[in-house]
Amino acid sequence: MNANTMHLGHPLLFSYKNRSNAYSFILNKFRAKLSTLKANKINHAGRLVYINSVLSSIPIYYLTNIIFPENFLDRIEAIMRNFWWAGHKDENDGTNPIAFRSWDDICRPKKLGGLGIRKIHAVNKSLVLHSAWMVVSGKDPFLSSVLKAKYFPNSTFWKYSKHGSKSVFWSSIQNVRQFLFQNSIFQIHQGNINIWTEPWCQGWDNIHSHIQLPVSVNPIPNQVKDLWYPSTRDWNLPLVQELFDLNFQEFIFQTPIVHLHETDKLIWKPARIGICSSKEAYNFISRLNNHQLPDQGSRSISAPALDLINGIWKNKKVQPKLKVFMWRLIRNAVATAERASRYSTNINNLCNYCGQKENDMHLFFHCSLPRAVWFSANPSLRADLLPNIEHGLQDILPYIFPPHTDDSHLISVITTLWYIWRARNNNHFNNRTWTVQQVHFNIQAEISVITNSISEKSSMNDDHNHLSNQDDTGEGSPQGEQQDTTTPSNTNNISCYVDAVIPPEHLIVGTTPAGIGIYITGDDQATRLNIKIQAQIQDGVNPLMAEGLAMELATKITTIMGLQSYSIFTDSQILVEALNPGSGKAKPPPWRLKPTLSTIQNQVQGHQVSFSKIKRTLNVEAHKLARKARQSFQQQVFTRCSNCFHNSPCELLHLLCTQSWGNFRLLYVSCE
Ligand SMILES: [Zn+2]
Numbered sequence: 298m299n300a301n302t303m304h305l306g307h308p309l310l311f312s313y314k315n316r317s318n319a320y321s322f323i324l325n326k327f328r329a330k331l332s333t334l335k336a337n338k339i340n341h342a343g344r345l346v347y348i349n350s351v352l353s354s355i356p357i358y359y360l361t362n363i364i365f366p367e368n369f370l371d372r373i374e375a376i377m378r379n380f381w382w383a384g385h386k387d388e389n390d391g392t393n394p395i396a397f398r399s400w401d402d403i404c405r406p407k408k409l410g411g412l413g414i415r416k417i418h419a420v421n422k423s424l425v426l427h428s429a430w431m432v433v434s435g436k437d438p439f440l441s442s443v444l445k446a447k448y449f450p451n452s453t454f455w456k457y458s459k460h461g462s463k464s465v466f467w468s469s470i471q472n473v474r475q476f477l478f479q480n481s482i483f484q485i486h487q488g489n490i491n492i493w494t495e496p497w498c499q500g501w502d503n504i505h506s507h508i509q510l511p512v513s514v515n516p517i518p519n520q521v522k523d524l525w526y527p528s529t530r531d532w533n534l535p536l537v538q539e540l541f542d543l544n545f546q547e548f549i550f551q552t553p554i555v556h557l558h559e560t561d562k563l564i565w566k567p568a569r570i571g572i573c574s575s576k577e578a579y580n581f582i583s584r585l586n587n588h589q590l591p592d593q594g595s596r597s598i599s600a601p602a603l604d605l606i607n608g609i610w611k612n613k614k615v616q617p618k619l620k621v622f623m624w625r626l627i628r629n630a631v632a633t634a635e636r637a638s639r640y641s642t643n644i645n646n647l648c649n650y651c652g653q654k655e656n657d658m659h660l661f662f663h664c665s666l667p668r669a670v671w672f673s674a675n676p677s678l679r680a681d682l683l684p685n686i687e688h689g690l691q692d693i694l695p696y697i698f699p700p701h702t703d704d705s706h707l708i709s710v711i712t713t714l715w716y717i718w719r720a721r722n723n724n725h726f727n728n729r730t731w732t733v734q735q736v737h738f739n740i741q742a743e744i745s746v747i748t749n750s751i752s753e754k755s756s757m758n759d760d761h762n763h764l765s766n767q768d769d770t771g772e773g774s775p776q777g778e779q780q781d782t783t784t785p786s787n788t789n790n791i792s793c794y795v796d797a798v799i800p801p802e803h804l805i806v807g808t809t810p811a812g813i814g815i816y817i818t819g820d821d822q823a824t825r826l827n828i829k830i831q832a833q834i835q836d837g838v839n840p841l842m843a844e845g846l847a848m849e850l851a852t853k854i855t856t857i858m859g860l861q862s863y864s865i866f867t868d869s870q871i872l873v874e875a876l877n878p879g880s881g882k883a884k885p886p887p888w889r890l891k892p893t894l895s896t897i898q899n900q901v902q903g904h905q906v907s908f909s910k911i912k913r914t915l916n917v918e919a920h921k922l923a924r925k926a927r928q929s930f931q932q933q934v935f936t937r938c939s940n941c942f943h944n945s946p947c948e949l950l951h952l953l954c955t956q957s958w959g960n961f962r963l964l965y966v967s968c969e
């Protein structure tokens with residue numbers, strides 16, 4: 298391999314000496330696309346779309362593979378910033394754009410009060426993180442093998458020591474290596490990864506310091522599967538105890554195993570399905586940088602104002618240009634004379650109509666033209682009664698749009714604000730004065746255009762909207778009530794109801810357990826069953842995991858009881874979809890759930906078991922048991938048998954109480 302080796306059109310061993318060429322090439326690309334000349338021809342909404350499209354089209358190979366110096370990225374950012382703020386002729390003289398809001402604030406996600414423009418520094422870092430992920434997870438085998446040959450021929454990415462000469466690409470991967478270290482782990486399937494050099498359990502990076510000396514084991518295990526019994530994948534206790542100290546034994550025993558015959562999989566922990574896509578990488582990097590806005594002053598945003606702007610972003614009937622305009626109003630980023638005058642001594646801070654100080658409240662409400670427009674609007678508004686406070690728009694706007702404002706009122710008020718702004722600019726820069734009637738005429742014309750285009754669109758898109766709505770609700774809510782299977786589809790006599798209750802958020806301190814409730818009822822070979830079980834589990838702090846673990850315990854119990862055919866009911870839609878594969882459109886299950894899912898599937902294998910979702914209101918018994926279990930401080934298991942078909946002492950209770958339940962703690966078992 299030499300300095301000319303190329304990968305995807307990018308020189309792999311591209312040296313520091315040649316950087317400046319590549320840099321100016323990228324800078325020129327941004328400059329050509331984002332010239333302020335172009336900006337002057339489109340409104341802010343158009344600029345927003347344009348910036349985002351340029352950002353996603355330009356991250357050419359260089360941005361994907363190299364972490365650029367801060368000052369270089371700052372220059373790209375300046376090009377974007379000037380493009381965004383570049384004046385329309387009617388806003389300022391266009392030579393030197395004034396930024397009324399910091400770029401960091403603009404680059405926040407929309408739901409946090411920003412415009413959702415991606416920050417170039419974070420884009421660069423996240424693209425490299427994604428590339429590095431492709432290398433370490435083996436998704437780019439060619440690149441992986443080239444890098445391995447050059448940089449860690451006798452080790453792995455996770456263990457090599459830093460030395461020798463580096464290409465710019467390799468040092469860039471170094472730059473994001475810590476993120477991969479802190480957030481990746483192999484999920485164990487077959488146990489084929491190397492226990493000494495790859496991340497597979499807590500504390501792995503210090504594994505050598507946990508060895509019990511002198512080592513008496515021979516041969517020394519190499520892969521994870523050397524530590525378990527091949528038939529069951531149960532840890533080989535004597536071997537593990539012989540080899541490692543107590544701490545590390547504990548780490549090993551806590552390591553979840555996916556009972557599937559696949560190779561071990563590298564997992565990106567922050568992502569739901571465990572893959573560091575470029576989108577997940579960006580989310581991760583930008584979360585690291587999201588500072589909090591101050592509570593007061595022009596940068597702050599009040600909760601009602603944030604609700605208002607988020608509602609406007611989501612409203613399909615509001616035009617993009619009006620959305621961005623409303624954002625500028627709410628974020629105190631409109632160029633009033635008063636605001637502009639703070640940046641230049643050439644600009645005076647007075648209203649062109651009346652000579653008073655022109656702040657937001659004056660421009661949009663208190664000056665004579667807006668006052669008359671609001672007064673003659675329908676419904677009429679006495680703008681003169683609104684208080685004149687600095688940054689007052691944020692407080693006034695939520696008041697003008699109370700919660701649940703209907704769309705037609707919302708659009709009419711937004712359009713009114715927009716044409717008051719247009720009238721003001723025409724007066725301010727061209728000395729043309731609109732009459733009140735002219736303003737209203739423009740508002741009406743604009744609204745009728747909007748409503749017509751919407752009724753056309755909505756009659757065409759009805760089906761489509763319906764589909765996308767469904768998509769939105771499923772995500773992350775195990776209690777989602779859609780697609781209920783209220784009528785059990787099979788005729789099993791035995792039903793097993795399962796539920797889990799997690800502690801309220803303020804109670805989660807370290808190891809507050811989740812409660813599990815299981816209720817088994819029905820006829821088993823002429824014997825009436827009515828079994829209630831309460832249990833606790835330590836790691837079920839998120840609702841879906843807790844539901845999954847509850848299901849795992851339930852199938853453990855039914856298996857031990859020797860039940861052959863039964864139905865299991867849960868109120869978690871995601872769980873049911875994951876356990877009934879082949880239903881087609883189901884998303885991949887969250888990676889954290891996979892060990893649990895594989896255990897459940899293993900346990901029910903060979904039995905006739907169906908998994909169905911029921912409404913929470915039909916899962917009352919299991920829910921009550923789970924809630925009691927969650928609140929219990931009991932130390933020992935409490936048992937009770939009042940079933941007249943059972944012997945005394947009850948064999949079933951004896952059976953259940955003499956099992957080892959691993960991380961589950963049984964609190965209460967009764968047969969009735
Ligand atoms: Zn005025």
Ligand SMILES: [Zn+2]
Pocket residue numbers: 937938939940943947948949950968
């Ligand atoms: Zn009994």
